[in-house]
Amino acid sequence: MNKSVALTGNEAVATAMKQIEPDVVAAYPITPQTDIVQYFSTFVADGQVKTEFVTVESEHSAMSATIGASAAGARAMTATSSQGLALMWEVVYIASSFRLPIVMPVVNRALSGPINIHCDHSDSMGARDSGWIQLYSEDAQEAYDNVIQAIRIAEHPDVLLPVMVMQDGFVISHAMQNLEILDDESVKKFVGTYKPDHHLLDVKHPMTVGSLFLPNFYFEAKKQEAEALERAKKVIQEVAKEYAAISGRQYGFFETYRLEDAEVAVIALNSTAGTVRGLVDEYRAKGLRVGALKPRVFRPLPHEELVVALQHLKAIAVMDRAESFSTHGGPLFNDLRSVLYESKERPVVTNYIYGLGGRDLTLDELRRVFDETLEAARAGYYRNRVTHLGVRE
Amino acid sequence: MTRANLPGWKTMPRGGLLLEPGSAREYQTGDWRTIRPEWHPENCIHCLFCWVFCPDSAVSVKGGKMIGIDYDHCKGCGICAHECPSKPKALTMIPEE
Numbered sequence: 001m002n003k004s005v006a007l008t009g010n011e012a013v014a015t016a017m018k019q020i021e022p023d024v025v026a027a028y029p030i031t032p033q034t035d036i037v038q039y040f041s042t043f044v045a046d047g048q049v050k051t052e053f054v055t056v057e058s059e060h061s062a063m064s065a066t067i068g069a070s071a072a073g074a075r076a077m078t079a080t081s082s083q084g085l086a087l088m089w090e091v092v093y094i095a096s097s098f099r100l101p102i103v104m105p106v107v108n109r110a111l112s113g114p115i116n117i118h119c120d121h122s123d124s125m126g127a128r129d130s131g132w133i134q135l136y137s138e139d140a141q142e143a144y145d146n147v148i149q150a151i152r153i154a155e156h157p158d159v160l161l162p163v164m165v166m167q168d169g170f171v172i173s174h175a176m177q178n179l180e181i182l183d184d185e186s187v188k189k190f191v192g193t194y195k196p197d198h199h200l201l202d203v204k205h206p207m208t209v210g211s212l213f214l215p216n217f218y219f220e221a222k223k224q225e226a227e228a229l230e231r232a233k234k235v236i237q238e239v240a241k242e243y244a245a246i247s248g249r250q251y252g253f254f255e256t257y258r259l260e261d262a263e264v265a266v267i268a269l270n271s272t273a274g275t276v277r278g279l280v281d282e283y284r285a286k287g288l289r290v291g292a293l294k295p296r297v298f299r300p301l302p303h304e305e306l307v308v309a310l311q312h313l314k315a316i317a318v319m320d321r322a323e324s325f326s327t328h329g330g331p332l333f334n335d336l337r338s339v340l341y342e343s344k345e346r347p348v349v350t351n352y353i354y355g356l357g358g359r360d361l362t363l364d365e366l367r368r369v370f371d372e373t374l375e376a377a378r379a380g381y382y383r384n385r386v387t388h389l390g391v392r393e
Numbered sequence: 394m395t396r397a398n399l400p401g402w403k404t405m406p407r408g409g410l411l412l413e414p415g416s417a418r419e420y421q422t423g424d425w426r427t428i429r430p431e432w433h434p435e436n437c438i439h440c441l442f443c444w445v446f447c448p449d450s451a452v453s454v455k456g457g458k459m460i461g462i463d464y465d466h467c468k469g470c471g472i473c474a475h476e477c478p479s480k481p482k483a484l485t486m487i488p489e490e
Contacts, residue, residue, distance in 0.1 A: 099408030160407060198410055208411035220402040221409050227402070 002180045002247065009172035012140040012179060013079070013105045013165070014039035016147040018049055019187035022103075023074035023194075026054035026065035030084040031117045032169035033107040037079060059084035063091040070100040071209050073199030075151070077102065081169060082109035082123045095162045096131030096225060098209060101154030101194075102162040104132075105147055108270065108321075109169040110357045118358020119169040121269065125322040125331045131225050133163040133232055134299040136269045141179040143167040145249055146296075148182075151191045152239045158231040168271040170358065186246050229300040236297055253302035254295045256309060258284060262291030264373045265310065267336060268319035269295055272354075272361060276319075279366050283374075290370060295332070303339045310336070311343035314377035317369045321355045329353070329386045350382045354389040365390045418466075422449060426469030428486045430462055437483035443473035459483075 007015060014036045017025070025044075029037040044053040054069075056062045062078045069076040080088060085106060095102050106124050110116040124134060135150060137143035143165060150163040167173055182190075198207055213221055233253075240251040257277050259265055266276045273294035283290045293309060310316060318337070320330025328334065329351035337349045352369050355361050369389065376382045406412050430443075439459050444452040451467035453460050462473075474484040 097409065198406075198412065205412070206414040208414075208416070209409070211409060211411050213409055216399055217405070217409075220400075220405050223402040224405065224407055228407075 009140040009167045010035035012144040021049045022077045024069035024076040027078045028062045032173045033081040059087040063088040075194040079105040081107045085123045099160040103150045107173045116357040121321040137167045140177045156235045171271045253297045257292040259291035263289045263314045267293045313347040315348040317373040348376045351386045352389045428469045442476045446476045
């Protein structure tokens with residue numbers, strides 16, 4: 001039975017974790033993820049879940065303990081933000097290379113320095129090459145739904161990879177929103193019981209985890225990871241279909257809005273996508289053929305589907321809430337522009353880097369993006385390939 | 394082993410897992426050796442210092458007596474020869490040909 005509730009993004013994720021009731025959670029609090037750990041530890045203290053909650057001294061230990069628990073055969077979760085993810089760094093790659101189906105909510109926050117606690121995507125974008133699956137969520141509803149689906153995606157025998165589920169720090173994590181949650185039984189039934197084929201506590205079948213892979217074997221291990229991410233695409237779609245059947249909410253690789261007959265599109269991740277849709281309606285009312293696309297699955301990159309969805313456009317603006325310092329735009333821009341190299345008539349693709357360190361994106365700034373992209377569509381070329389939007393000169 | 398004889402990504406266990414216990418035995422670390430210990434039984438007092446000190450369990454012992462070196466796993470570190478208390482020594486290091 002679905003229930004309508006008012007929750008913050010962090011409460012929504014903590015609720016999903018309560019309903020999943022993993023065997024082990026090892027986590028360290030960090031702004032703006034703190035509430036997730038706080039709520040979940042309350043559920044443990046109140047006996048609402050039987051999860052073994054490991055209090056650790058740092059995020060490096062949080063990820064290490066989660067990896068240890070997962071390798072031992074437990075369904076294990078953690079959660080983090082920004083510097084916490086940065087401190088986990090070396091072990092983040094170990095989780096994916098060991099093929100451990102860990103699910104980790106990440107509440108997006110700018111990386112230091114200068115030190116800042118507000119939203120941008122520099123933390124999770126830095127982890128885009130770590131071999132984790134990355135799901136981005138626009139709001140509390142999507143964060144909740146993505147965390148539940150992530151368990152099934154991660155543990156699927158064709159995948160066996162860790163999954164990060166992102167939401168925007170403060171904008172979503174601390175904002176109260178109406179959403180629908182499933183009842184505990186439906187979630188428990190959906191995620192099922194985790195039955196690993198190999199695990200360290202299986203003493204009848206002793207095995208080694210984490211042995212040295214020299215030049216003779218390392219490359220093959222990495223190829224296996226790449227293949228698992230390729231296979232994840234089918235699994236992500238299958239899980240979404242099953243989830244739609246119990247929730248009524250349909251998820252794909254990305255969500256399009258008034259895109260089919262559009263000439264111009266604006267692409268943005270997470271909470272900004274809602275603002276973009278609002279302006280699409282405003283411009284449509286003026287008779288301008290604009291649309292939007294919001295990526296949900298960033299790793300693996302659904303490149304074939306993206307080409308099909310975007311190749312009819314004349315001009316595209318890609319919004320990046322992270323700098324890559326390549327001097328050639330942000331991470332989302334570079335991936336999408338590369339994807340569109342495959343299309344016959346390549347749209348003009350420009351990049352807007354915005355909202356770093358929690359800088360608000362105003363409607364007027366976003367109108368400038370629409371206006372410039374419409375202009376680029378008419379002219380067939382762009383004025384600026386990369387624009388830092390909303391920065392003072 | 395040449396590269397062609399090694400298992401590929403399709404057949405290797407995932408995630409670097411080694412599913413067989415005791416498989417280190419199959420890893421012939423003797424390949425790494427540049428100098429080799431040579432055993433001189435006539436000087437050996439079977440104190441087994443070499444067996445105790447060998448970091449790779451590459452000293453073979455039977456019935457409490459030293460019987461030789463496991464050259465498949467001896468890395469040629471020379472600790473056995475260094476520790477050997479016999480005079481003259483029962484273990485000496487010679488260059489690997």
